[in-house]
Amino acid sequence: MASLLACIDGSPHAESVCDHSAWLSRRLDAPVTLLHVQEAAASGQKVANGAPVFLDDEGSGAAKALLLNARQRLLQQGLTLPAQILQRPDGLIDTLKTLEADTRLLVIGKRGERSGANGIGSQLEAVVRAVHRPILVCSGPFKTPRQFTIAYDGREATHQGVLALARSPLLAGMSGTLLRVGEDDPTLRKRLEDLALLLRSAGCRIDTTVARGDVERIVPRHLDERRADLLIMGAYSHSSVWRFLRGSRTTQLLHKTEVPLLLLR
16 A cells, blocks of 8 residues: 655654644555655665665664654554654655655655755755655644645646545545636636535535735735645646746745645646
8 A cells, every 4th residue: 555655854844744644644544654864974874775774674873763753653643554664875866766656645844954944945846856746745833734725727737636636535524725826717717616516525615716916925825814724736747847846936835835735746
């Protein structure tokens, strides 16, 4: 069974990653894999053929303590599915690509242990570019999501991602908004209403809103006005995601918002 892959390090966001992973596990009935990646130069370890080290068999030191503490935190939250823990002394991107086939959703902190107190982690953009799975970016202490916003741009990748959400139990029982920033096109408005109907059939209470203006200004304001505690957006192909991130919109929203961000792939 594909698992929720939770990236654990020594940053303040590690507890949030655990808590969000526990919530996702309960909602999706999916197991959690806790991953710690430590650069080989820092760890002084070598791994044959790039194989992961499963800490039930091996592992010691600070990395093992981090992962064991994370697993204990999951158990304290009533997680019934067993959490696997593993560590890799390679690079984060290569490790995530290696594990991608067995990953249902990636959970990662907004900033890593070597990042400052503000902004986003130095590898976050590259992770979004490389990983072909939905990614939940945790930006602060866990709060059970009750109100979500889907920033709908009309692209096919986003549309398919929302359809997948409608087939999943993730948003069932929650309230939310399908938000389109841009022109109020009749065809797009019809797609919004059709998607809202599907999400309602999946147990969501949802409305639709179209607003004109800049995405990086409208979306944070909407989140604040609606008191939304989960932002959902689309991410596309390798080159499109990279240009989108580097071009500013996702990066600016990651900087400006303090709610978890679910990127659909």
